[in-house]
Amino acid sequence: MEFRFTDEQNMIRDSAAAFLQDVSTPAAVRKAMVTEAGYDPELWRRICQELCFQAITVPEAYGGMGLGQVELAAVLEQMGRVLLCSPFFATVGLGVNALLLAGSEAQKQQYLPAIVAGELTATLAWTGPQAARRGGQWGCEALGAEWQKTAEGYQLSGELRYVIDGHTAGLLIVAARQAASQGREGIALFCVPAGSQGLNRQWQPGMDQTRHQARIVLNQVCLPESARLAPEADGAAVLETLLDLAKLAMAAEQAGAARQVLDMSVSYMQARVQFGRPVAGYQALKHKAADMLLKCEVSRSAVYYAACVAQEAIDPDGDKTLAGELREAAAMAKAYCSDTFFFNAGTAIQLHGGVGFTWEYDVHLYFKRAKASELYLGSGAAQRELIASLLLG
Amino acid sequence: MKLTFSAEDEAFRAEIAGWLRKNLVGEFAALRFRGGPGDEHMFPAERKRWEQKLAEGGWTGIGWPRADGGRGCSIEQQVIFHEEYARAGAPGRVGHIGEGLAGPTLIAFGSEAQKLKYLPGILAGTELWCQGYSEPGAGSDLANVKTRARPDPVGGGWLINGQKVWTSLAHEADWCFVLARTEPDSQGHKGLGFFLVSMHQPGVVVRPIEQLTGTSEFNEVFFDDAVAADIVGEPGDGWKVAMALLGFERGVSTLGQQMQFQNELDEIIRIAKSNGAAVDPVIRQRIAEAHTGLRLMRYNAMRMLSGSDSGHDQASSLVYKLHWASWHRNLGVLAMDVLGPEAEIIESAPYNLTRLQSLFLFTRSDTIYGGTNQIQRNIIAERGLGMPKEPKGKLS
Ligand SMILES: Cc1cc2nc3c(=O)[nH]c(=O)nc-3n(C[C@H](O)[C@H](O)[C@H](O)COP(=O)(O)OP(=O)(O)OC[C@H]3O[C@@H](n4cnc5c(N)ncnc54)[C@H](O)[C@@H]3O)c2cc1C
Numbered sequence: 001m002e003f004r005f006t007d008e009q010n011m012i013r014d015s016a017a018a019f020l021q022d023v024s025t026p027a028a029v030r031k032a033m034v035t036e037a038g039y040d041p042e043l044w045r046r047i048c049q050e051l052c053f054q055a056i057t058v059p060e061a062y063g064g065m066g067l068g069q070v071e072l073a074a075v076l077e078q079m080g081r082v083l084l085c086s087p088f089f090a091t092v093g094l095g096v097n098a099l100l101l102a103g104s105e106a107q108k109q110q111y112l113p114a115i116v117a118g119e120l121t122a123t124l125a126w127t128g129p130q131a132a133r134r135g136g137q138w139g140c141e142a143l144g145a146e147w148q149k150t151a152e153g154y155q156l157s158g159e160l161r162y163v164i165d166g167h168t169a170g171l172l173i174v175a176a177r178q179a180a181s182q183g184r185e186g187i188a189l190f191c192v193p194a195g196s197q198g199l200n201r202q203w204q205p206g207m208d209q210t211r212h213q214a215r216i217v218l219n220q221v222c223l224p225e226s227a228r229l230a231p232e233a234d235g236a237a238v239l240e241t242l243l244d245l246a247k248l249a250m251a252a253e254q255a256g257a258a259r260q261v262l263d264m265s266v267s268y269m270q271a272r273v274q275f276g277r278p279v280a281g282y283q284a285l286k287h288k289a290a291d292m293l294l295k296c297e298v299s300r301s302a303v304y305y306a307a308c309v310a311q312e313a314i315d316p317d318g319d320k321t322l323a324g325e326l327r328e329a330a331a332m333a334k335a336y337c338s339d340t341f342f343f344n345a346g347t348a349i350q351l352h353g354g355v356g357f358t359w360e361y362d363v364h365l366y367f368k369r370a371k372a373s374e375l376y377l378g379s380g381a382a383q384r385e386l387i388a389s390l391l392l393g
Numbered sequence: 394m395k396l397t398f399s400a401e402d403e404a405f406r407a408e409i410a411g412w413l414r415k416n417l418v419g420e421f422a423a424l425r426f427r428g429g430p431g432d433e434h435m436f437p438a439e440r441k442r443w444e445q446k447l448a449e450g451g452w453t454g455i456g457w458p459r460a461d462g463g464r465g466c467s468i469e470q471q472v473i474f475h476e477e478y479a480r481a482g483a484p485g486r487v488g489h490i491g492e493g494l495a496g497p498t499l500i501a502f503g504s505e506a507q508k509l510k511y512l513p514g515i516l517a518g519t520e521l522w523c524q525g526y527s528e529p530g531a532g533s534d535l536a537n538v539k540t541r542a543r544p545d546p547v548g549g550g551w552l553i554n555g556q557k558v559w560t561s562l563a564h565e566a567d568w569c570f571v572l573a574r575t576e577p578d579s580q581g582h583k584g585l586g587f588f589l590v591s592m593h594q595p596g597v598v599v600r601p602i603e604q605l606t607g608t609s610e611f612n613e614v615f616f617d618d619a620v621a622a623d624i625v626g627e628p629g630d631g632w633k634v635a636m637a638l639l640g641f642e643r644g645v646s647t648l649g650q651q652m653q654f655q656n657e658l659d660e661i662i663r664i665a666k667s668n669g670a671a672v673d674p675v676i677r678q679r680i681a682e683a684h685t686g687l688r689l690m691r692y693n694a695m696r697m698l699s700g701s702d703s704g705h706d707q708a709s710s711l712v713y714k715l716h717w718a719s720w721h722r723n724l725g726v727l728a729m730d731v732l733g734p735e736a737e738i739i740e741s742a743p744y745n746l747t748r749l750q751s752l753f754l755f756t757r758s759d760t761i762y763g764g765t766n767q768i769q770r771n772i773i774a775e776r777g778l779g780m781p782k783e784p785k786g787k788l789s
Contacts, residue, residue, distance in 0.1 A: 002395040003695040266778050281781035286774035287767070293777050294712040301692035301709065308396050319397055332685045384681035385674075391662060391684055392671040 003304070005074065012071050016078040019051055024082040026362050029210060032085035033365075036203050037168050038212030039085040048118030053088060055116040057096055062112035069245070069314065073252040073307040077300075080253030081260040083210045083365055087121040090165040093249030094242070095122025098173040098189065100314060101245075102230035102238045107191055111171055119170075124242065125163040125192075125216055126175035132161075138378045139243060140184050140236050145176035145218050147188055153224040156190065159217050162376065166214030167203045170194045173229070174218070175239045187235035191227045198222070208372035210365055241313065244326050247334035247377050248306045254337035254373055255299040261341075261348040261366045262292045268352055288347055295340035299333075306333040328390055335383035338374040345370040396695075398469055405466075406473045412450055413481040421446070421484075429485025429653060431755030432748070433610040437487065437565055444488045444518030454492060454516045456645060461500050461508060462516050468645060468698050475649025482656065487565060489646070491515040491522035495570055495589075497641045502587075502626050502634050510623075511568070511589070523566035525557040525590070525614060526635065532559075533768050535572075536581045536632065542573040542588060542621065551575075551621040553590055556613065559762070563599045563612040566592050571621070572635050575628035585631030588621040596620065606754045607744035639764075647694050647713065654687055654721060657752060661728050670731045679727050686720045711777045715769040718759040725749075725756035 005013065023043055032040045048054050057072050058064020072092065079088060096115060099108055099122075114120035128144020131137065145158030156176055166172065171193060178186030192199065198219040206213055230238060266289055269280035279285055306329040312318030313326045345367040349356035356363045374380065398406070417425060421443055427435050447453050456471045457463020466474065486492070496515045499508055514520030531537040540555025553573055563569065569590045576584030590597070596619030601609035626634045662680060665671040671680075690713075697710040728749040729736040740747050746754070760766045774780040 002699055003692070004699040262778075266780065269780070278781060281784075283771070283783065286780050287770040289778055289780060290712075290715070290770035290773035293708060293773055294715055297708045297712045298689045298693055298716060301696050302689050304696070305396070305689075305692040322396060328688075332688060335681075335685060336689060381678060384678050384685070387681040387684060388677035391680060392666060392677060 009071060009074055013074040016075045020078050020082045020084055024084045029083050029085055033209040044086050045118060054092055058112050058116050062108055063116040069310040070307045073303050076249055076252035077256035080256030083369060085210055087165045089249060090123035090169060091121045094124035094246055095173055097245045098124055098242055101241060102233055121169045122171040123163060123165050123169040124173045125160040125166055127162050128159055129161055140187060143175060143177045145174060146179045147176040148179050156218045156221045161215050163214045163216055165212060166216050167201045184236035187239055189229040189235060190223055196221050208368040210369050244330035245310055247330040248310050250373055250377060251333035251337035252303045254341040255303050257366055258299060258341040258344040259296045261344045262296060265348045265351040285351060292344045292347060299337045299340045302333040302336045306330050328387060331383040331386045335380040339380045341370040342374050402469050402473060405470050406477060409474050409477045413483055416446060417481060417483055424484035425482035427484050431751045434608045440484050440487045443484055448516060448518040453518055462512055471645040472648045475646050476652050479649045479652030487521055488518050490524055494638050494641055495522045498638045501637060507623055520567045521565055523560050523563045523569045525560055525569045525571040527559045528556060529558050533765055538572050540573040542575050542586050553616040553619045553621050556615050558613050559611045560614045561611045563614050564601060572631055582632040584629055586628045587625045587631040587634040589623040590619055590621050594619055606751055651691055658683055661731050665731045683724055683727055690717055708777050711773050715766055721759045722756040725753035729753050
């Protein structure tokens with residue numbers, strides 16, 4: 001048992017932190033977030049060329065760095081800290097994971113090197129409006145598109161929502177169900193390139209401006225046989241594992257962002273003087289900050305553990321017992337980090353007083369991101385119900 | 394990062410688990426899942442014999458250096474020991490203050506003669522210890538201790554005068570480590586000494602304090618010219634020694650403690666499934682939250698024990714006490730709410746509580762002893778976040 005970053009992982013974390021603090025300044029975030037794309041392509045190019053983060057989990061055989069989920073979590077944590085506007089979460093936390101988990105050799109050959117080269121971004125599209133109903137369920141119940149078999153391959157139709165970077169991604173991995181199928185039956189995943197006929201994508205502006213999402217309509221999109229991921233596999237199981245990995249990735253971002261709003265609050269409180277001393281000296285505020293730090297530390301423990309488990313789950317030779325914990329570990333990380341980030345961001349507004357309520361101060365950007373990322377993939381309560389069902393049936 | 398244990402460590406796990414299976418039988422079978430915080434008053438004599446049994450098996454002081462009579466086990470093996478110990482339901486250790494606090498303090502600060510004199514009794518499970526820090530006027534503000542130590546004009550050592558309070562297991566203990574003032578007019582951290590005092594002498598009076606559970610695990614202890622057998626470190630070093638000792642409290646045994654928590658949570662889940670509470674959506678949320686909190690406590694402890702950040706004030710260990718204490722207190726409330734109106738019915742008159750009722754009541758002390766939640770938050774804010782220190786007042 002050695003539950004700490006290796007020197008190499010520390011180095012990756014530190015270089016990510018240094019670079020991101022430099023480039024993803026509050027001014028840069030505010031500039032990028034009001035564009036339709038939602039990110040600065042020039043900065044994305046630099047990330048891809050100078051740091052190669054997009055290649056982090058891609059095996060060396062496809063030109064990637066061949067690192068794992070722990071390194072990915074370490075980088076995402078730093079991205080969360082600075083609210084980096086980029087297609088990283090969608091491309092690596094969703095798209096690459098889908099290809100790694102269920103892509104055919106030909107699909108990996110086709111897409112992974114392009115992603116590594118920084119030429120292609122990707123995302124996962126699966127939720128219809130259903131995700132907003134039924135207690136915020138984001139699993140198989142929420143699929144918004146249907147597929148049918150045709151003579152040439154497949155045809156997809158339906159409406160997808162809350163698709164992160166869905167309007168800009170070069171590759172959509174779409175999860176759909178066979179027409180008239182139910183529950184966990186009939187689920188399959190497809191590679192849908194951006195230019196496909198019948199694909200209609202629109203930016204859906206959101207309250208959280210730092211991460212853009214799209215509404216996508218599939219109108220009889222025709223795909224060849226070769227577009228289907230792992231045709232033999234249980235599509236529902238693949239989708240569920242993908243969502244577990246997505247929860248972990250989101251939790252890693254949340255943990256970083258939660259720590260950042262704490263640090264912002266502490267430095268504000270050190271500088272702000274009331275009643276003749278820095279407000280940081282008042283115990284009511286110190287205790288709030290202590291609670292925030294506790295939640296941050298526990299969040300990090302949750303994320304790193306889930307990342308280790310995820311690695312075992314992805315690695316074909318991984319420890320099966322640990323791999324079996326993925327569903328629970330990811331749900332726990334998402335639940336705890338969602339609640340932590342929202343608590344910390346909300347508390348940060350309070351600790352900043354009036355300026356915390358201004359557009360000019362950055363705290364609100366975190367507060368809005370906190371709510372958005374909490375609701376995406378299911379809130380803390382939804383995760384807890386999943387955990388309860390594992391424990392109690 | 395690596396979560397798995399080596400083959401050698403797994404063999405060690407099999408060894409301790411096997412030993413417990415073989416030995417936790419006969420007269421000791423009744424001790425399973427007994428003792429420990431909230432249940433310390435139960436089976437004291439049997440549990441003392443169990444300490445000696447453990448010692449015979451070579452299972453005391455496993456983390457102590459070999460040179461001091463310990464087993465020199467790695468952190469991993471200590472973790473495994475504590476986990477298996479709790480998993481088997483082996484009884485709460487009456488010897489834990491000696492083994493976990495007094496022993497490591499002596500190993501770090503004691504003279505060779507002191508180690509030779511005290512360590513074997515701790516290891517053999519024949520000499521029990523208690524902790525004499527708190528006083529009526531010094532709880533959170535520990536530097537305010539008033540108990541005095543003066544040179545003994547006859548024996549040449551030190552004589553202790555004063556009163557301690559909330560002294561856990563003092564009524565069972567053979568020895569007490571006492572924080573007392575060696576310089577009469579000194580204040581705060583200065584002028585203190587760390588003394589080892591025999592409980593079996595005329596100058597020591599132990600008076601049990603009845604707790605809200607109706608039982609007594611802690612006491613008032615009065616010292617009236619009690620002879621201190623030894624002082625650890627120099628007069629004036631007391632604060633340094635006392636604080637180092639508190640550091641030992643946050644040790645490897647935390648993972649064993651969690652296994653005990655797991656046993657409690659399992660019991661609550663079992664009840665929830667059998668009495669129908671498990672279908673209540675609110676109870677489901679709370680059980681899931683408790684389960685999550687416990688798992689994450691474990692991961693946090695693993696990070697802490699792996700030395701996740703540099704420096705000894707690493708954040709994962711600073712937050713640890715506040716986390717477990719608050720979690721455990723909430724577990725007590727959850728137990729009652731899962732039981733519903735049955736929670737109210739006690740085992741028998743006059744005031745014999747069930748284990749879960751004791752849990753509910755006793756966990757109110759978790760957020761007080763070992764540094765209250767408020768003091769923990771002060772420490773976290775000051776050491777973990779660099780926020781200003783609390784102002785110190787002067788009365789009159
Ligand atoms: C079950 C149990 C077992 C114990 N066992 C032992 C033992 O074996 N040996 C031993 O020496 N002691 C023992 N103690 C004592 C324990 O360490 C003290 O009770 C504890 O440190 C709190 O001190 P106090 O009781 O004097 O409370 P006080 O210090 O009087 O605190 C009263 C309230 O004020 C708050 N408070 C105090 N100072 C501050 C501050 N600066 N900022 C904010 N809030 C503050 C506290 O959090 C608390 O809520 C035990 C206590 C219990 C309950």
